[in-house]
Amino acid sequence: MGKYLFNAHSHIFDFKCVPNHMSDKWYLKWIGINKIVTSKFSRVLAGKYSALAGENKISRVLNFVAIGMNSTQEEIFNILQKNYANLGDARFVVLPMDMEYMGGGPIGKPYRQQLYDLMRLRVQYPDKMIPFLGIHPDRFKDRNETLRFVQEYIGKGKAFAGIKLYPATGYYPDDERLADMYAFAEEHGLPITTHCTHGPTHYLGKPPALNKRNIDNRKFFHPLYYRMDGDTIVPNELFVHSRKPGDFQDNWTNPYIFRETVLKKHPRLKVNFAHFGGAGRMAQYHKDGCTDTNNWYGIIRRMLEDEVHYPNVYADISYTLTKKSVAGLLAADINDERINRRILFGTDYYVVSVEQYEEAIKTGFFAELNDIVMLTKIAHDNVNTFLTSSFFKPA
Numbered sequence: 593m594g595k596y597l598f599n600a601h602s603h604i605f606d607f608k609c610v611p612n613h614m615s616d617k618w619y620l621k622w623i624g625i626n627k628i629v630t631s632k633f634s635r636v637l638a639g640k641y642s643a644l645a646g647e648n649k650i651s652r653v654l655n656f657v658a659i660g661m662n663s664t665q666e667e668i669f670n671i672l673q674k675n676y677a678n679l680g681d682a683r684f685v686v687l688p689m690d691m692e693y694m695g696g697g698p699i700g701k702p703y704r705q706q707l708y709d710l711m712r713l714r715v716q717y718p719d720k721m722i723p724f725l726g727i728h729p730d731r732f733k734d735r736n737e738t739l740r741f742v743q744e745y746i747g748k749g750k751a752f753a754g755i756k757l758y759p760a761t762g763y764y765p766d767d768e769r770l771a772d773m774y775a776f777a778e779e780h781g782l783p784i785t786t787h788c789t790h791g792p793t794h795y796l797g798k799p800p801a802l803n804k805r806n807i808d809n810r811k812f813f814h815p816l817y818y819r820m821d822g823d824t825i826v827p828n829e830l831f832v833h834s835r836k837p838g839d840f841q842d843n844w845t846n847p848y849i850f851r852e853t854v855l856k857k858h859p860r861l862k863v864n865f866a867h868f869g870g871a872g873r874m875a876q877y878h879k880d881g882c883t884d885t886n887n888w889y890g891i892i893r894r895m896l897e898d899e900v901h902y903p904n905v906y907a908d909i910s911y912t913l914t915k916k917s918v919a920g921l922l923a924a925d926i927n928d929e930r931i932n933r934r935i936l937f938g939t940d941y942y943v944v945s946v947e948q949y950e951e952a953i954k955t956g957f958f959a960e961l962n963d964i965v966m967l968t969k970i971a972h973d974n975v976n977t978f979l980t981s982s983f984f985k986p987a
């Protein structure tokens with residue numbers, strides 16, 4: 593395509609970076625068990641079976657497991673690169689995750705080690721691999737400590753080019769400890785990618801009940817979700833009451849909170865709402881006549897349309913692009929001139945491989961879009977603008 597292609601959303605962390613109780617999904621639980629008995633045997637078996645079995649959910653899950661059980665992030669990165677070999681020069685934004693604070697139990701490889709792996713890989717693949725820095729505020733005691741950590745990894749000549757947030761792992765985006773980080777990011781045009789869909793990876797502890805005793809617990813309860821009527825807490829329609837972490841995660845992820853707090857304070861902040869709110873919400877929004885102001889996809893979409901108030905808001909289509917049910921809607925968005933300068937191509941490798949193989953996603957999506965101008969826009973031009981900061985410009 594003349595210009596090289598970016599995949600703006602990929603993961604290469606191996607299973608040692610993942611807590612033992614990663615999720616309530618059966619196959620992720622299975623990984624937890626598997627890790628205890630991690631052996632070359634189970635890796636080889638998973639690889640062999642997935643290669644034999646072809647196109648069905650079980651073999652895709654095994655393929656996912658076989659990738660994750662590879663012993664190094666480099667091996668996983670190389671599998672990713674191979675999938676794009678026929679495109680010539682392809683480059684990848686790699687998103688690590690700090691999974692030590694999501695209530696999922698112990699992890700095999702400390703987070704700093706996960707980052708160190710990426711620093712080393714950045715030296716080896718200086719243009720091909722563009723790592724972001726995953727941040728979980730619970731790692732830090734205050735805003736200064738968070739900023740110091742960020743500045744240790746991001747700056748002139750440093751390895752990391754942006755920040756990855758994952759509120760579903762148990763925090764609100766306006767957590768006090770992130771305040772200085774946002775000011776720093778806004779000042780330097782640093783890109784931030786924040787997870788924004790309802791998925792299997794989330795905080796795994798049990799949230800407390802919303803009552804007067806717990807109301808000041810800002811990890812779980814946000815003032816934008818309730819008002820006080822005298823002594824009574826009156827939650828609004830946006831608050832998800834369930835104490836099941838799989839449901840409760842939506843309180844943290846809702847892009848309304850991000851917009852009303854972080855972006856109100858830092859309107860020029862460069863933020864990518866990953867997954868565009870998710871395929872389910874995207875389909876629902878259109879089904880409801882595109883008027884639901886609380887629909888996540890709708891919230892993001894209206895920010896993309898409003899360049900005056902949200903000049904640097906983006907959405908990536910990773911994971912969501914595997915859902916056949918929204919293929920037409922996505923194509924329409926990519927062709928919509930009001931918003932397409934802010935849409936980023938990404939796949940969510942290799943988390944997404946339980947849905948579809950990387951090769952099939954890439955080939956299928958490009959064939960579906962069938963428009964080289966639009967492809968260049970979302971897979972090169974837009975990502976290029978998103979990534980460019982005072983510290984980093986893609987070569």
Ligand SMILES: [Zn+2]
Pocket residue numbers: 601603687940943
């Ligand atoms: Zn992801």
